[in-house]
Amino acid sequence: MQIFEIKQPKKSPKVTLVGAGPGSRDLITLRGYRALQHADAILYDALVDPGLLDEVSGDIPKIYVGKRCGKDGISQDGINALLVEHAFTYGHVVRLKGGDPFVFGRASEEIEHLESFGIPVDVVPGISSAIAAPAGQGIPVTKRGVSTSFWVVTATTKEGTFPKDLQLASQSSATLLILMGVRKLKQIVDLVCKHRSGMTPFALIQNASKDTERCTTGTLNNAAAITKTIDLTQPGVIVIGDVVAEHPSFFEEEVRRVLHSTI
Numbered sequence: 118m119q120i121f122e123i124k125q126p127k128k129s130p131k132v133t134l135v136g137a138g139p140g141s142r143d144l145i146t147l148r149g150y151r152a153l154q155h156a157d158a159i160l161y162d163a164l165v166d167p168g169l170l171d172e173v174s175g176d177i178p179k180i181y182v183g184k185r186c187g188k189d190g191i192s193q194d195g196i197n198a199l200l201v202e203h204a205f206t207y208g209h210v211v212r213l214k215g216g217d218p219f220v221f222g223r224a225s226e227e228i229e230h231l232e233s234f235g236i237p238v239d240v241v242p243g244i245s246s247a248i249a250a251p252a253g254q255g256i257p258v259t260k261r262g263v264s265t266s267f268w269v270v271t272a273t274t275k276e277g278t279f280p281k282d283l284q285l286a287s288q289s290s291a292t293l294l295i296l297m298g299v300r301k302l303k304q305i306v307d308l309v310c311k312h313r314s315g316m317t318p319f320a321l322i323q324n325a326s327k328d329t330e331r332c333t334t335g336t337l338n339n340a341a342a343i344t345k346t347i348d349l350t351q352p353g354v355i356v357i358g359d360v361v362a363e364h365p366s367f368f369e370e371e372v373r374r375v376l377h378s379t380i
């Protein structure tokens with residue numbers, strides 16, 4: 118039960134959940150940008166570019182409520198409580214979330230909590246990292262004659278195990294887009310290799326659309342060796358499927374790897 122002092126708000130309480138896009142501040146939608154300009158308070162996540170907040174005029178509260186890998190931050194109950202409190206205190210609160218609010222964003226829990234207090238909620242979609250990360254690297258998630266569908270799967274459930282869908286997706290021929298999986302890359306590849314050829318291309322795109330973006334490509338066979346060369350603390354999207362061969366330097370990197378392994 119949430120207890121707080123109800124102050125007289127300047128305006129009626131209202132919350133807009135805004136998808137900030139994958140990282141770079143100019144990948145927010147125009148509608149999301151406008152919502153920010155009309156905010157009386159902002160609560161923002163870890164993967165949101167803080168530079169975006171500098172573009173918000175006016176001296177309004179901008180509160181960081183980020184948590185990376187589900188740890189080291191405020192709990193979801195704490196965020197829900199802050200949203201209600203700020204909406205009643207300030208009026209229009211923008212809840213700025215990385216990517217799209219409804220893609221592994223816990224938006225539904227926030228909406229349910231807010232609505233239980235009678236606070237109206239709007240949602241502004243955002244560009245999900247699931248699509249933006251491969252697109253920014255020239256990797257199409259579908260391609261005529263190569264891939265007719267894609268699955269967006271999390272590698273981290275609340276129980277801490279792989280979801281059953283990861284296995285089902287591996288058994289299909291769809292492009293796999295795996296979020297929250299960088300630290301488990303080796304185990305993911307082991308699972309996918311039970312159902313797909315070791316020659317299947319994969320890419321790991323970290324910090325997509327930011328200055329620190331890094332893309333690593335290879336085949337499932339050499340993923341274990343590649344894992345040793347990457348920074349596992351940086352967020353990334355894992356792409357598995359033949360579409361990865363469309364990456365402009367995929368073949369060049371493969372040739373280099375083969376040459377190095379035979380020296």
Ligand SMILES: C[S@@+](CC[C@H](N)C(=O)[O-])C[C@H]1O[C@@H](n2cnc3c(N)ncnc32)[C@H](O)[C@@H]1O
Nearest residue numbers: 140216217220245246296297324325352353354
């Ligand atoms: C809690 S999920 C939120 C996803 C978000 N709602 C979206 O639509 O992109 C966080 C995961 O998204 C992925 N992610 C988010 N931003 C990213 C970025 N800029 N580059 C690579 N992966 C990113 C990573 O897999 C990260 O662990």
